[in-house]
Amino acid sequence: IDQVNKMIDDGAKAVRMDPAEIARWIENLSGSPRHFLAASERLANAGEYAVPQLIHNLSEPKTSAVTRERIITVLPRMGKDAVRPLCESLAVSDPAVKEIICQALGKIGYKHAGPYLKELAETKGMMDRTREAALNALAACDPRGLKKTVAQLFYEAALKYYHNDESVSADSRYDTANVWYWQEGLGLTYKVVPSAIFGEIYAMRSAQAALRHDPGLSPAVTVWLAANLRKEAAIASGVVDPLRAPEDPAADFYALAASAKNLQAVLDMALREAHTAVAIRAISALARTAGAENLIAAVPEGPQPLVAALTYPAREVRYMAAETLALARPTKPFSGSDLVVRALIEAVRRTGVPVAVLADPDQQH
Numbered sequence: 001i002d003q004v005n006k007m008i009d010d011g012a013k014a015v016r017m018d019p020a021e022i023a024r025w026i027e028n029l030s031g032s033p034r035h036f037l038a039a040s041e042r043l044a045n046a047g048e049y050a051v052p053q054l055i056h057n058l059s060e061p062k063t064s065a066v067t068r069e070r071i072i073t074v075l076p077r078m079g080k081d082a083v084r085p086l087c088e089s090l091a092v093s094d095p096a097v098k099e100i101i102c103q104a105l106g107k108i109g110y111k112h113a114g115p116y117l118k119e120l121a122e123t124k125g126m127m128d129r130t131r132e133a134a135l136n137a138l139a140a141c142d143p144r145g146l147k148k149t150v151a152q153l154f155y156e157a158a159l160k161y162y163h164n165d166e167s168v169s170a171d172s173r174y175d176t177a178n179v180w181y182w183q184e185g186l187g188l189t190y191k192v193v194p195s196a197i198f199g200e201i202y203a204m205r206s207a208q209a210a211l212r213h214d215p216g217l218s219p220a221v222t223v224w225l226a227a228n229l230r231k232e233a234a235i236a237s238g239v240v241d242p243l244r245a246p247e248d249p250a251a252d253f254y255a256l257a258a259s260a261k262n263l264q265a266v267l268d269m270a271l272r273e274a275h276t277a278v279a280i281r282a283i284s285a286l287a288r289t290a291g292a293e294n295l296i297a298a299v300p301e302g303p304q305p306l307v308a309a310l311t312y313p314a315r316e317v318r319y320m321a322a323e324t325l326a327l328a329r330p331t332k333p334f335s336g337s338d339l340v341v342r343a344l345i346e347a348v349r350r351t352g353v354p355v356a357v358l359a360d361p362d363q364q365h
Helices: 002-017 019-028 033-059 065-078 080-091 095-108 111-121 128-141 143-147 150-162 195-213 218-236 251-257 260-272 276-289 292-296 305-311 315-327 338-350
Strands: 176-183 187-194
Touching (some): 002 033, 033 065, 033 095, 065 095, 080 095, 095 128, 111 128, 150 195, 176 195, 251 276, 260 276, 276 305, 305 338
Antiparallel strands (some): 176 187
């Protein structure tokens, strides 16, 4: 039954993706009411795959007025998966098409369109009517977003993608998902990526966008680092990232370049979501870059994440945290310091090798 269901889903997806079928459905929009209803239903079912041709037809001067009006009617019916390509399409040069896209995004009503709409509204030289269309759509998608900065909105979107929020997740029926781009001269294009790293890719893209608007937004750096480390952990388990170029540095390169504050925040996220591979990579970077003060200093919410890692269920995380804290040679007691020796003793005992420790108060010996 599972195999039959998969065959049906794959067949339906193949039809949804077919450019020739999509072109035929768009042509039928201007036909009789019966043709229009059938075509609009199939275009809505095609979702994101129909958006490139729909936007192209809106931008094409030869498109008839009837077809244009009916495309405007169909766009809001495209649903959640069309939000990402529609947001990228806001880069189109025609102001009238920008306004149509804004109206469609406002009617679809998903919050992750918010940062793109606010970004458009704040673009210098934008026409007043286009700015108004963007703000009206933002009010429909996320009324609170009107009072937030573009950077804040992109950061909130990055968190949603990182936590695989249902409102931004890829279609769970398929093993792949699409990452959308706008290329001048080519229009709307996409690249297929494994669904396993879709959230991480968009979390990184959104965090980068937040940092473009506010380079001092440190939490966006944390999300970018955590998503990159989690993506690399997936790659290590066999997932292929088609967007990664051979010359791109490994995630550890960026972790080592990050501040102790950001790495501690990454570790905290890893501990909260019980992602052992990310926790191990964060601790490894902390061990190589951070001093004792940055490792043990208390934070308002409690002990530093590295200290909290001493009670993590996975032994390797506990041992790495204890070793890192011990080798940092802190000069004063700190909250949780008694756990360091316990973890080290546990690590030594689990080797099964007899060990003797000689302690001498004379440091010259």
